[in-house]
Amino acid sequence: MRGLALNFASTHQTENPLGFSEVDENKQLLIAIVSSSYFTFLFS
8 A cells, every 4th residue: 555655646746847845745745645545444
């Protein structure tokens, strides 16, 4: 499940045209954590 979250985060980083700022990385990390938690809950 951690691999899914990392894949999700890296996909969004690649699509981000603004580059890598701390705010963007934190936001993407939060999205990845929430999405992986959601999928964990969904499939548990």
